[in-house]
Amino acid sequence: MKIDPRHLEILAAIVDRGGLTEGAAALGRSQPSVSRTLAQLEARIGAPLFRPGRRPLQPTEIGLALAEQGRAVLKAGRAAAELVDRHRSGQAGLVRAGGTPIFMDGVVAPMIARFNEALPGVRVDQSYGYAEELIARLRGGAIDIAVLPLTREGVPADMAFRPLLPGLNVIACRQGHPLARRRLLTPGDIAHYPWIAPPPESPLYRDLRRALARIGAEDFRISFSGGSLASVLSVLTGSDSLTVLPYSVVFLLRETSRITALSLEIGHPERIVGLLSPATAEPAPAVRRFRDFLAAQFEALGRRIFRHRTDQLWR
Amino acid sequence: MKIDPRHLEILAAIVDRGGLTEGAAALGRSQPSVSRTLAQLEARIGAPLFRPGRRPLQPTEIGLALAEQGRAVLKAGRAAAELVDRHRSGQAGLVRAGGTPIFMDGVVAPMIARFNEALPGVRVDQSYGYAEELIARLRGGAIDIAVLPLTREGVPADMAFRPLLPGLNVIACRQGHPLARRRLLTPGDIAHYPWIAPPPESPLYRDLRRALARIGAEDFRISFSGGSLASVLSVLTGSDSLTVLPYSVVFLLRETSRITALSLEIGHPERIVGLLSPATAEPAPAVRRFRDFLAAQFEALGRRIFRHRTDQLWR
DNA sequence: CGGTCAATATAGCCTTGCGTTATGAAAATC
DNA sequence: GATTTTCATAACGCAAGGCTATATTGACCG
Incomplete structure (x- = not known):
């Protein structure tokens, strides 16, 4: 015996509002429509859902039990509507x-x-x-x-x-680094310090190589590699290492992480x-x-x- | 945004069965019907319920969330069907x-x-x-x-x-009562013992009065009244009181409650x-x-x- | 006890949703 | 790349259910 969940909703509304007219109003449909649906439902399950000839309407045992299920349907429907609304407005x-x-x-x-x-x-x-x-x-x-x-x-x-x-990258170091105050940097300066290398497949790494090649610092010493930002910062602030980072990262973290950038811009300008x-x-x-x-x-x-x-x- | 609970059911079935065809089969409807309903639902909420162009079907976030509600509807529907079936067969x-x-x-x-x-x-x-x-x-x-x-x-x-x-009533007393073995009873015998009176508005009481009047015992002593069966039995077995009870009650309780009936039948034969x-x-x-x-x-x-x-x- | 009012049932009409089958398109599988 | 499976689309018809108008029926009150 399959029952249309909408019918259960209607039943629940009638039982909860204590009347057919109020139930119809709560559901936003006309009273005759609800009345007929109710009659149909009763015919289908073969039992009265309300004590006949009684006003105000009194649900029978089975009517009450089915209304309970109708409430569950109603609840799910409301939850679904809520979800959709929130989804549509981008709030979920x-x-x-x-x-x-x-x-x-x-x-x-x-x-x-x-x-x-x-x-x-x-x-x-x-x-x-x-x-x-x-x-x-x-x-x-x-x-x-x-x-x-x-x-x-x-x-x-x-x-x-x-x-x-x-997409500006810079060479970063700890605040107070010997190179931090220097305006002009030579390949020799840079080669003197160990490097924290970004992952080889990263744009940072490619930029680093390119930048260093351009200023003539062909080879450099790598002391640490493979770490994510937290490790990199840790090593950077705890040593005189250099690394290459997006400028925005250095900018944002310059206070809390006590890092700074060398006055040497690298990376594709475009x-x-x-x-x-x-x-x-x-x-x-x-x-x-x-x-x-x-x-x-x-x-x-x-x-x-x-x-x-x-x-x-x-x- | 009101959503048809049946549509939620369908969505739940598709998600749970992992496919549109299986979902349709589980719901007992044709695949195109389900397909169209799904398309309608998507159009109505204005968002895809499944990642498009992917097989097997993968529900989107909102699709998954709505399917959850659909399961609730499905569950309520099943519970309702169960209730109706049990009600119809008289098992609930x-x-x-x-x-x-x-x-x-x-x-x-x-x-x-x-x-x-x-x-x-x-x-x-x-x-x-x-x-x-x-x-x-x-x-x-x-x-x-x-x-x-x-x-x-x-x-x-x-x-x-x-x-x-x-609707046979009898005069009841405890087993071992002095009158229990007597075949013939006189008004004097009966008047000698106290009575447990049924409520005045009960047929038992009217029968009692009528019966006693017929055998000439016009007045009788009432020692206890107003109790329900448990109290009546208690008093009856704990004393030599008499009372009037339906024969079937005496018959059923003669063993467990140790009561018996006098050989004097009373009450309307019709x-x-x-x-x-x-x-x-x-x-x-x-x-x-x-x-x-x-x-x-x-x-x-x-x-x-x-x-x-x-x-x-x-x- | 009968009149009045409010609530429910019925009637008639028409729109819409959804059932079906047939068929096309696309993705997955081998 | 051929095959198969799965989903989407099309076209049609039936039945559910929307509406308004109106009849009927309990409930309430004088």
Whole structure:
């Protein structure tokens, strides 16, 4: 005996509101419609759901029991409607964001913390990867959005790229490092200190090699490699090591982690850190919210960096 | 955003079965129907429920969340179907039975115990009353069935009466009572002992008065009144009191309660204990089951009484 | 006891949802 | 790359259920 769950809903509404008219009003349908549905339901199960010829309506035993189930249906329906509403407004959902490791840890993660505070209903799933892999995972639907540095030409045709910051990398060291105050650096200066190497497949590493080659420092000593941001910072502040980091990371962490940048800019000037997402379909509302939130955060960050630079210039 | 609970059911089935075809099969509907409903649902909530172009089907976040609600609907639907099936077969429900107090306690309650054992899903609600009140409550729908003694003419036109046993009352006393062995009783014998009086409005009481008047014992001493069966038995077995009880009650309790009957039959010969229920509508299946069960029990009881009498005759 | 009011049932009509089968398209599997 | 499985689309018809209008029936009250 299969029963239409909508009929159970109607029954529950009638029982709970204590009348057919009120029940109909609560459900937003007309009284005759509800009346007929009720009659149909009674005919189908072959038993009266209400004591006949009694007003106010009194449910029978089976009527009461079925109304109980109807309430469960009603509850599920309300929960579903709530979910959909929250999903549509972007206040609930899942955002799967991928990005280059150091940048995610150093810059994006604090922004995600603020995003979580603003929209507690949205879950953010963070993962790490480099350009090629991130693009593949975007295509495969494994992630919704990627934060990574790209050149203009590097943007795939089927993707939308939203620039955020210039992809500037710098050589970082601890505050108080012997080289920190020096305006002019020679290959010899640099070769003298041990290096923390970013993973070989990372853009950071390629930038490092290229930059050092350009200033003539062909070989350099690597004392540590393979760590994620937390380890890198730990080693960096505990020694005279040098490493290469995105400028924004150094900027953000210069106070709390006591690091600074050498006055030597490296990296592609035409490479830009931005948000990459599939251009094909409209993203889920939560993803759009996340994207817009990150964009705003990065814009603010860009302004802070700019102000900091002009301040330094004046100083 | 109101969502049709049936659509949630379908979504749950698809997610749980891992495919549209299997889901359709599980729900007993065709694959295209399910496919279209799913497409409709997606259009309505404005978000994909499954990752597009992926097989096997992978639900999205919102799809998964809504499927959860769909499971709740499915569960309620199954519970409702189960309830209806059990109700229809009379294995669940509520029977509200009323009857004359002593008779209900002494005869019907043990039968209800057996009935409960046979159909554990059916709840029996027992209440007490005399003919007039019982009939009014049957009419008012407050009880489903009544057990009471009636004359043929006393059966209301709108009621069905199912005879069970002759409405025979006897004078009861403890076993070993001085009068128990006497074959012939005089008014003097009876007047000598104190009486336990049934409630003044009960048929037992009227029978008692009439019977005593007929044998000339006009006045009698009342030592106890107002108690229900348990109290009456207690007083009866603890003293030389007499009282009037339905013969079937004495018969059933003669062993366990050590009571017996004087050889003096009283009461209307044309009054019959039976089951009274409204003739208007078909009773609920559980009520019918109860009625039939009681009828069978009473028939068995009648046979036991008959056998006992013939045994006694032979002895 | 009968009139009045409010609530429920019925009637008639029409829209819409959803059932079906047939068939096309696409993804997975070998 | 062929095959098979699975999902989407199309076209059609039936029945459920929406509506308004109206009849009927308990409940309440003088």
